[in-house]
Structures are given as structure tokens and as C-alpha cells.
Amino acid sequence: MATSSKSHQRTGEQAWGKISKVNAELFTLTYGAMVMQLIQDFEDVGAVNKQLESMGYNIGVRLIDEFLAKAGVSTPCTDLKETADVVAKVAFKMFLGVTADVSSWNGDGTAFSLLLYDNPLIEFVELPPQYSGLLYSNLLCGVIRGALEMVQMKVSCRCVRDVLRGDDVNEIRVELKEMMEDVMDEDYK
Numbered sequence: 722m723a724t725s726s727k728s729h730q731r732t733g734e735q736a737w738g739k740i741s742k743v744n745a746e747l748f749t750l751t752y753g754a755m756v757m758q759l760i761q762d763f764e765d766v767g768a769v770n771k772q773l774e775s776m777g778y779n780i781g782v783r784l785i786d787e788f789l790a791k792a793g794v795s796t797p798c799t800d801l802k803e804t805a806d807v808v809a810k811v812a813f814k815m816f817l818g819v820t821a822d823v824s825s826w827n828g829d830g831t832a833f834s835l836l837l838y839d840n841p842l843i844e845f846v847e848l849p850p851q852y853s854g855l856l857y858s859n860l861l862c863g864v865i866r867g868a869l870e871m872v873q874m875k876v877s878c879r880c881v882r883d884v885l886r887g888d889d890v891n892e893i894r895v896e897l898k899e900m901m902e903d904v905m906d907e908d909y910k
């Protein structure tokens with residue numbers, strides 16, 4: 722009996738592994754189709770970059786609630802270093818299935834880089850030379866900016882290295898611009 726239930730469990734795990742792989746591939750291909758559609762609609766790579774960032778921002782401002790609830794983060798991070806680790810190790814894992822490395826802090830601890838060695842968005846993608854200016858993963862910059870704004874951190878995010886453009890890693894530079902006042906807290910003081 723024990724053996725049989727274990728083998729059922731294993732079969733279930735294998736099936737789940739297959740389903741999540743299919744979901745990941747579907748997600749990657751859907752993202753690619755959306756970028757292609759934007760290229761057709763805007764006909765200008767700069768405008769597509771902007772649009773991707775803006776779509777990501779709108780996702781980020783909504784996704785933060787789900788993140789905080791699922792991750793069980795009840796107390797706010799005390800500094801940007803902690804926030805950077807939470808984004809890289811917890812949020813990326815939750816929404817992209819991969820973690821990022823945090824690196825290249827500036828002197829005053831207000832800017833860092835997220836290094837993404839394994840970016841699921843770019844699987845199966847090759848950029849034709851005419852799209853060399855396309856920031857294909859710019860949606861991620863917007864998501865991070867939108868989500869962090871909801872926890873009172875105004876940041877700028879930009880893709881500074883991109884595997885699709887010949888770099889060895891995807892690097893997103895995050896810079897803290899302002900710690901915003903929590904209006905709700907002020908109201909209840």
C-alpha cells in the first residue's frame with residue numbers, strides 16, 4: 722500500500738512538473754506574442770519600451786497585495802538592502818520561478834543591480850538586428866517600480882544589460898529616488 726501511494730504521489734508530482742513547465746512555456750510565448758503585437762502597433766522600438774514599462778507598472782501596483790499576502794510579509798522591510806533581497810529571492814521566485822542575484826551597490830546604498838541569469842521571458846527569443854534597441858524585458862522594470870511604489874519607495878528601474886543584446890546576463894538597475902510619506906499613517910496619527 723505504502724509503495725503504491727508513494728508511486729501515486731510521484732506520478733502526481735511528475736504530472737504537476739509537466740503542467741507547470743507547459744504553463745511556463747505558454748507564459749513565455751504569450752509574452753512574446755504581446756511584444757510582437759506592440760511592435761506592430763507602435764512601429765517604434767522606443768515607444769514599445771515605454772509601453773512595456775508602463776504595462777509592468779500597472780501590473781506591479783496590483784501585484785504587491787498578492788505578494789505581501791502570499792509571502793506573509795507583515796512588517797515592512799527596514800532598509801533597501803532587505804527590500805532588494807526580498808525582491809530578488811522571494812518575489813522573483815514567486816512570479817517568475819527564478820531568483821536573481823543582488824549586486825553592485827553604490828556607495829550610499831541607494832542603488833543596486835538585480836542579475837537575472839535565467840530569464841524565462843527570453844526563452845525561445847532571438848532579436849532581429851532591426852530590433853536591437855528593444856528592451857524586451859522592460860515589463861519587469863515597470864513591475865518592480867509599481868510594486869515598490871506601493872510600499873512607499875519611489876524607484877527608477879532600467880535594463881542595463883540584456884542577454885538578447887549580446888550581454889552575458891540580464892541586469893536591472895534599481896535606484897531609490899525617494900522614500901514616500903505613508904499618507905494613511907499620517908491620517909491616523
Ligand code: MYR
Nearest residue numbers: 797798804812816817865868872
Ligand atoms: C517591504 O519593503 O516592506 C517589502 C518589499 C517587498 C517588495 C516586493 C516587490 C515585489 C516586486 C515584484 C517583482 C516581480 C518580478 C517578476
